[in-house]
Amino acid sequence: MSKATTEKLSPVEGIKQRSNYLRGTIVDGLADDATGALSDDDIQLTKYHGFYQQDDRDLRAERQRRKLEPLYSFMIRVRMAGGVATAKQWLQLDDIAGAYSNNTLRLTTRQTFQFHAVIKRNLKPTMRSINDALLDTIAACGDVNRNVMCTSLPELSPLHATAYAKAKEISEHLLPKTRAYHEIWLDGKRVEGGEDYEPVYGTTYLPRKFKIGVVIPPSNDIDIFSQDLGFIAIEKDGELIGFNVTVGGGLGMTHGEPETYPRVADVIGFCTPEQAVTVAEHVVALQRDFGDRTNRKHARLKYTIDDRGLDWFTEELSRRLGFVLAAPAGFRFDSRGDRFGWQQDLQGLWHLSLFIPEGRVLDNDRARVRAGLRAVAATERVEFRVTANQNLIISNIKADDKALIEKLLAEHGIDKLQHITPLRQQALACVALPTCGLAMAEAERYLNDFVGQTDALLAKNGLANEPISLRITGCPNGCARPFLAEIALVGRAPGYYALFLGGDPFGYRLNRLVHENADEKTLLATLDHWFERFARERQNSEPFGDFVHRLLPAGEQA
Structure with a gap:
């Protein structure tokens, strides 16, 4: 357990300790019809069950004026390692969206689905329906290991299949x-006289959330250096021989508090495929024992490593493992965005990567995305992959079925969504307002408009076809991985953002703060300035992020 004294523990630690292994008073709270909310303690505990309590912030003031409680609802997140779902599961999840949610599915940056606007009386039916789909929401949130990510197409080679299987194994082991x-x-039914036991987590679980990913070079589509723990697949002659291990990534921070900061992970060694689950368990247990339980803003693995030193961490890990990790193997990344369009695997099956605007599966005047994907799933001739970039891959398609899939997508207008600029292809946003309680500014609802204005500036400067990563978040918690983008807007207040520029195009490097608190006019003027310079002064085929990083010294703002 943490070395912090009981008197100094974060209040959340007490909630976990008293929770009787995450039960709390959730059952009583669900039965209370007098409010649409749960108790403060149970709000913390239900995160481990896979959902957050929220309210519609667009309606707060009006409901307060009418002396009504906020319009409470819940966001439910599915646990789905590597983002893999069958056609039947897609149909079942789509049914849930219609019956209990807001008629949309949200594709997340951790390769899974979220349901929004589920009211309290529908929580249990929703959870049971997810279980009926042979899925669950256990540990999708909370101070535990969350959804394990994996490069999106495990079928492309035997290497992919093995790496995906290892991601699933790690996920199951750490539940x-x-x-x-x-x-x-x-x-x-609870077993009479039986006792719960958490062999990895203990009675108070981890000090904070924990994120794991498995990536297959040369694609860094899951931003491996943003993960608390990462496994970089290493191959020889097309076979997986092991993983480089990375530790200490994490992007959350707090505005105005320099003791909080984003951090990219360190590569600490190499393990065999057979050692990967053991390495994962011991890294998690090390953070369980030494992570800061007094200050939740300082409770991620990145701070444990920085406080005690990387050498200390690797030595303690080796002591627990009973062996020393081998030296890291060479690797390189040359992309991290999704590769849209058709791809064929070694077995002759086809996979179609689709751009999904803002990651929101819904029907609107742009396209009937939800209805179209339901029609595709109803053929029962496909599977699905959620990507870490909020897009979707229709997978395992036989050659004879390609024309049918294309026809269904065209009938629902989804094909037209694929004719987009390189900037829009890579753009990401978190949900933010109106439901996220942490959001300070718009993100998902602002992305389409801001991308359009930025695309106009790129075209003005002769850069219309330039691939640049752009990410917007409503707060600095980092859900859309903004601090690894070449351009990032991080919300500070309605209509105002911190602007970061200069991230590495392949995810190796953090970007830099350029404006602390900028309105739209300032944001666009600053980008126009940098695009103009980029068009005039870039060296050879230098990416935009590298250009800004080269010309903007650390600590300098423009």
């Missing part, structure tokens, strides 16, 4: 063992 989830949501 909480408490029966609370099954008792509360699936009417599982």
